[in-house]
Amino acid sequence: MEKQIDNHYRYLQQHFSYLIRQQALLPGEKLPSERDIGERFNLTRMTVRQGLQTLEAEGLIYRQNRRGWFVSPPAVVYNPARRQSFIEYVSSQGFEPSTDLIGVTVNPADARMAELMKVDKGARLLFLQRRRSIDGRPVLIEHIYINTALLPGIEKEDMSQSLTHLLRSKYGQAYHSMNLTFKSTALQEDAARELGAAAGLPGLHIERTNYDASGRVLELDYEYWRHDAVTIQIDVID
Amino acid sequence: MEKQIDNHYRYLQQHFSYLIRQQALLPGEKLPSERDIGERFNLTRMTVRQGLQTLEAEGLIYRQNRRGWFVSPPAVVYNPARRQSFIEYVSSQGFEPSTDLIGVTVNPADARMAELMKVDKGARLLFLQRRRSIDGRPVLIEHIYINTALLPGIEKEDMSQSLTHLLRSKYGQAYHSMNLTFKSTALQEDAARELGAAAGLPGLHIERTNYDASGRVLELDYEYWRHDAVTIQIDVID
DNA sequence: CGTTACTTCTGGTATAGACCAGAAGCAACC
DNA sequence: GGTTGCTTCTGGTCTATACCAGAAGTAACG
Numbered sequence: 290m291e292k293q294i295d296n297h298y299r300y301l302q303q304h305f306s307y308l309i310r311q312q313a314l315l316p317g318e319k320l321p322s323e324r325d326i327g328e329r330f331n332l333t334r335m336t337v338r339q340g341l342q343t344l345e346a347e348g349l350i351y352r353q354n355r356r357g358w359f360v361s362p363p364a365v366v367y368n369p370a371r372r373q374s375f376i377e378y379v380s381s382q383g384f385e386p387s388t389d390l391i392g393v394t395v396n397p398a399d400a401r402m403a404e405l406m407k408v409d410k411g412a413r414l415l416f417l418q419r420r421r422s423i424d425g426r427p428v429l430i431e432h433i434y435i436n437t438a439l440l441p442g443i444e445k446e447d448m449s450q451s452l453t454h455l456l457r458s459k460y461g462q463a464y465h466s467m468n469l470t471f472k473s474t475a476l477q478e479d480a481a482r483e484l485g486a487a488a489g490l491p492g493l494h495i496e497r498t499n500y501d502a503s504g505r506v507l508e509l510d511y512e513y514w515r516h517d518a519v520t521i522q523i524d525v526i527d
Numbered sequence: 528m529e530k531q532i533d534n535h536y537r538y539l540q541q542h543f544s545y546l547i548r549q550q551a552l553l554p555g556e557k558l559p560s561e562r563d564i565g566e567r568f569n570l571t572r573m574t575v576r577q578g579l580q581t582l583e584a585e586g587l588i589y590r591q592n593r594r595g596w597f598v599s600p601p602a603v604v605y606n607p608a609r610r611q612s613f614i615e616y617v618s619s620q621g622f623e624p625s626t627d628l629i630g631v632t633v634n635p636a637d638a639r640m641a642e643l644m645k646v647d648k649g650a651r652l653l654f655l656q657r658r659r660s661i662d663g664r665p666v667l668i669e670h671i672y673i674n675t676a677l678l679p680g681i682e683k684e685d686m687s688q689s690l691t692h693l694l695r696s697k698y699g700q701a702y703h704s705m706n707l708t709f710k711s712t713a714l715q716e717d718a719a720r721e722l723g724a725a726a727g728l729p730g731l732h733i734e735r736t737n738y739d740a741s742g743r744v745l746e747l748d749y750e751y752w753r754h755d756a757v758t759i760q761i762d763v764i765d
Numbered sequence: 766c767g768t769t770a771c772t773t774c775t776g777g778t779a780t781a782g783a784c785c786a787g788a789a790g791c792a793a794c795c
Numbered sequence: 796g797g798t799t800g801c802t803t804c805t806g807g808t809c810t811a812t813a814c815c816a817g818a819a820g821t822a823a824c825g
């Protein structure tokens with residue numbers, strides 16, 4: 290008993306949504322081109338695009354700039370309270386994580402960063418930009434600010450590895466507490482481009498501040514996720 | 528030093544984004560109609576709509592079905608670990624919360640709900656549908672399933688009030704733990720309509736399971752938020 | 766063999782119209 | 796005074812077409 294659909298783009302949406310749920314289209318698989326779909330269903334490309342955009346908003350498909358539309362793989366579950374590294378939680382869920390280091394610089398803190406990281410203006414901050422992928426699909430851009438004063442020599446380490454592991458092994462320093470903020474919003478132009486997507490992609494912003502036992506800011510982490518790639522899960526116990 | 532914008536819709540986006548940040552347009556204020564904007568900037572309505580949609584994706588504006596586009600108020604911060612009721616955390620941030628009860632029914636649990644709530648199939652579940660608003664703007668649809676066996680007589684209470692308060696006062700039963708899941712996705716047709724929006728609205732789904740001290744499921748809560756209305760914030764301490 | 770240049774395919778952006786459906790205000794009517 | 800029905804304004808959907816820009820494959824070239 291399917292509801293009658295009178296909108297063309299909704300019909301498309303339901304059609305592909307059905308195919309994906311039935312696994313007639315598999316994760317990562319490419320959809321036909323917008324023009325092909327339009328021909329097959331006798332619809333204008335604009336209408337086709339509207340249908341595809343609603344599927345994108347639902348998280349069922351995603352696009353790669355000028356390459357095409359693809360079926361979204363299942364979202365990875367991210368449970369921040371577990372203190373697992375990206376590599377740990379992605380691979381434990383049966384996916385293949387990878388990391389590209391986009392940039393490493395050491396910069397003096399400006400007024401804003403100094404306040405956020407509770408350091409003096411001009412303090413040396415290590416700034417990392419990384420792109421992280423799941424099964425080869427870029428899903429996440431990270432901007433990380435590290436307080437070098439608390440972690441001397443860290444700028445000489447391999448920054449494409451897990452920071453969690455690095456801090457554990459080299460500095461014997463487990464994180465003590467963290468503050469997390471999640472916000473659903475569009476991805477900024479830079480982040481979107483580095484994910485191989487057009488700007489305006491629906492995204493999830495995560496802001497994470499990591500503190501040591503004395504309440505000092507070890508690390509400030511901005512994550513920009515493709516919105517279909519992740520589900521957040523948290524347990525709260527009184 | 529503004530970057531040169533060569534896309535028309537991006538120009539619009541930047542233009543309104545600027546006006547909103549400068550508070551030349553205030554929260555809740557209505558934008559000119561799509562046709563007016565098109566005339567003023569010499570753009571097609573389709574192009575105008577694309578610009579507005581990117582602003583919507585950013586969370587700067589929202590629409591009400593066939594009424595117009597409006598500037599989004601600041602997002603309310605929702606900190607689930609604090610165990611505050613909607614009324615508490617909204618009003619403590621200087622906004623005016625309100626609740627509409629859309630539906631109350633008592634239904635026997637089907638197979639799926641029985642499993643989720645760890646009850647026998649056919650067990651009586653109280654099902655609530657509520658719409659919650661901030662400063663008169665509908666932001667959230669709630670679907671709540673309550674295990675009546677654990678909370679006898681609860682179906683006779685006023686269900687437009689805070690459940691948190693009700694459980695505290697009438698049943699002396701504080702929640703013990705909860706499991707939370709966040710997912711960025713499009714709002715379902717029903718939820719979108721009840722929020723006065725078109726389907727496909729970018730949204731945030733929150734699924735919350737509340738347990739008592741014995742690990743029994745007191746309440747299962749599905750929340751469908753307008754994505755621009757809320758920011759999630761959590762502190763994690765080891 | 767590796768590089769370059771061309772061609773083709775893809776989505777990205779934009780124009781110019783059209784008609785529909787719901788929201789809201791208003792005027793006439795009872 | 797309240798209801799009814801019309802008009803107007805709004806966004807919602809859709810057609811038909813055009814050109815641009817980046818990705819990818821291919822053929823020619825050194």
